[in-house]
Every structure is written in structure tokens, then in C-alpha cells.
Amino acid sequence: MNETxxxxxxxxxxxxxxxxxxxxxxxxxxxxxxxxAPSAMGQQPWHFTIVQNPDLLENLQTLCKISFQHSDNAALREMVSSEDFNVFYHAPTLVIVSGDSKAIAPLWDSVLAMGNMLLAAQSLGVASCWQHAPITIYGSPNGSASLSSIGLDFPKGFVPYAAAVFGYGVLPLPEAAPRKPDTETFLK
Ligand SMILES: Cc1cc2nc3c(=O)[nH]c(=O)nc-3n(C[C@H](O)[C@H](O)[C@H](O)COP(=O)(O)O)c2cc1C
Incomplete structure (x- = not known):
């Protein structure tokens, strides 16, 4: 098996x-x-916001927790009820990829850019985890204004599409979840 x-x-x-x-x-x-990463017609319509300020991470975590408390998803409400629950798992860095909403395929471009970063991190011994809460918050009523109120703004016309935390994981790292069988169709 090769390194990639x-x-x-x-x-x-x-x-x-x-x-x-x-x-x-x-x-x-x-x-x-x-x-x-590849992007539709090579537009590279992305912007990377790297949040490493502990106060900003904490304020964002508070917004995420409030959003979880009001979620329709019982698992999220249960998760946030635990006092030591940390939305970002104590990771020191959060990266948010936003995309120019006027581009051809900004969602797909942004997600591919994040995919590259998750793998690049792994190759360097840096752990990561996608964290969808900031994206959900942005899409909620007044979400963009709430993020802006804590100092998290995106370039004009850009929408956040992908977010993940990065850092050095506490060992031992988790095992791979089993992968679903029967999800391929060859048409030769
Ligand atoms: C679109 C998307 C949203 C996700 N949201 C979260 C999240 O909010 N919190 C979290 O801990 N993991 C999140 N994940 C990570 C998945 O739970 C994880 O990829 C999956 O369980 C498979 O595990 P693996 O990444 O270790 O292979 C998300 C993954 C994707 C692709």
C-alpha cells in the first residue's frame, strides 16, 4: 500500500x-x-478562516451549545447536557472554509478543500474532526449576525460550507468505524 x-x-x-x-x-x-483541491472551472472560490484565538473559540462554543440545546435532535440535546462536553473537543484550531456564493459550485469546492486538509493533517501527524455546528449556526435565523457579534465574519458574499477542528490528538487514537458493504456498482 502506498503512503497516500x-x-x-x-x-x-x-x-x-x-x-x-x-x-x-x-x-x-x-x-x-x-x-x-480541484474546483469547478478552477475558480478556487474559497476563503479559509483559521480560528486560534481561545476567547473566540470559547464564545463560538457557547453559541454552538445554545444551538444544540434548541436542536430537534435529541442526541445533540443529550450531548450538550453533559457539563464537560466541549463542542470542539478542546482542539486548539478550528478552520472554516467559506465559498463565494456566486461561484459555480462553491459548496463542492469548499468541501474538497477541507477534504484535502483533513488528509494533509493526517500525513503530518495532526488529528482533525469535521465540526458542523458553525455551519448549522450560520444557516439558522440571525446565524450570520450571531457569528459576527463574536467577531467571526466571512468575506462579503461568502458562505461558510465546511468546518473542522485540528490539533494533536490524545492517544490512543480511535479505530476506524466499519465501512458499509455493498455500496459499489461496476458497469463494465
Ligand atoms: C458533513 C459532515 C458533518 C460532520 N459533523 C460532525 C460533527 O458535527 N461533530 C463530529 O464530532 N463529527 C462530525 N463529523 C464526523 C463524522 O462523524 C465521521 O467522519 C464519521 O463518524 C466517520 O468517522 P471517521 O471520520 O473517523 O472515518 C461529520 C462528518 C461530515 C462528513
């Missing part, structure tokens, strides 16, 4: 992080990999 496939197969969503911040050099490499 090995990286893909060993990436896991990690939900427990050390407080240590990611080395700047590693962060830059991860972002660089994001910029090299």
Missing part, C-alpha cells in the same frame, strides 16, 4: 485533543494542501 492510501485509510475523526497549538509550519502545509 495509507494516509487516507488511517485518518480518523478525533474527539479528544491536547491543548498544544499546531506548529505554524504544519498549519501552513495543511492550508497549502487545501488550496490545491
Amino acid at each position: 492510501i495509507q494516509t487516507i485509510l488511517t485518518r480518523r475523526s478525533v474527539r479528544d485533543y491536547q491543548p498544544r497549538q499546531i506548529d505554524d509550519k504544519d498549519m501552513q502545509e495543511i492550508l497549502h494542501a487545501g488550496h490545491y
